[in-house]
Amino acid sequence: MPQSDSLRELLLLDSTNRKYSEKQLKILEAAIDTFSEKGFAATSTSEIAQKAGVAEGTIFRHYKTKKDLLISIVTPFMTKLLGPMFAKEFVKEVFDISYNNFEQFIRKLAYNRYEFVKNHRIVVKILIQEISFHDELKEPFIELFHDQIYPKFHEKIIYFQTKTEIVSLPADTIIRLIINTIVGTLLSMFLLLPEKNWEYEQEMEQTIQFLVNGLKVQS
CATH class of the missing domain: 1.10.10.60 (Homeodomain-like)
Known part of the structure; x- marks a missing residue:
């Protein structure tokens, strides 16, 4: 589109x-x-x-x-695309699914966010640029993540640790590493260096493998 x-x-x-x-x-x-x-x-x-x-x-x-x-500009984006109903859909699409392994989970999460940013990159860019300067933009994100997304994210990490698929770092640390890595890739491709001739699928696959290999339990 x-x-x-x-x-x-x-x-x-x-x-x-x-x-x-x-x-x-x-x-x-x-x-x-x-x-x-x-x-x-x-x-x-x-x-x-x-x-x-x-x-x-x-x-x-x-x-x-x-x-x-x-x-x-930002309000429709936040209320409809980042609001409670959207958060529930995001949780349902990514966190309420049974996965055979950790890589399947990371792949689903990464590509879900990839499609989201690709489809709404201009307003996402404005939001990222301004969110630190306007509390009315920042506070709903913190509340939404804390109430709707974080508990499910934490539950998934504990599940894969129980299966000894990923390292026994604190769950909060692993969540931070996953978010920073995926968000960093998306920011680079769509917002920071959009003029670069990115191989989007290849970059996403490399990001997924980086997380999977970096967090797996070493035998």
């Missing part, structure tokens, strides 16, 4: 069922493009207006501040 179509679908996921005018959609799309390229702080509303083909005053008729514009 083209990114422009994906962005429109994302914006139309507003949990308030708010109806966007064509002009608002152009403003939001222009803001997404500019925030993604330059970051929130370095972007001016005049740049967004120019890219959207509207007067700057039109932006402020819809959004009181530039930060309100940012929140309007």
Whole structure:
């Protein structure tokens, strides 16, 4: 799906069922493009207006501040794609499955996140750029992970340790290593070095093997 179509679908996921005018959609799309390229702080509303083909005053008729514009972009993403219902679907797709071995689990987890970032990379980039600076973006992630995902993740790690498939490091350490490795690969491919001619499937396979070999019990 083209990114422009994906962005429109994302914006139309507003949990308030708010109806966007064509002009608002152009403003939001222009803001997404500019925030993604330059970051929130370095972007001016005049740049967004120019890219959207509207007067700057039109932006402020819809959004009181530039930060309100940012929140309007990220909120549908967070409420629909990272909210409780999505978290339950993620848990069901990845953690509520029986696996024959640890490699199957890591493969499922890695490719699930790969497809997610590939499909929503522009808004993911904005979110990553800004999450450290805006508590209203950060706190829902912490709560969601802690309440919905972490317990299932911890349970899987203990299960594979019980089967002596992975090393007996603290479960929290193993979770951190898995997250950092997968997220680091995805950030490099889609956000930090997107212009590089990546072999996506090969990179994912190498990441999976790195985790599996690095965490397995040595005989």
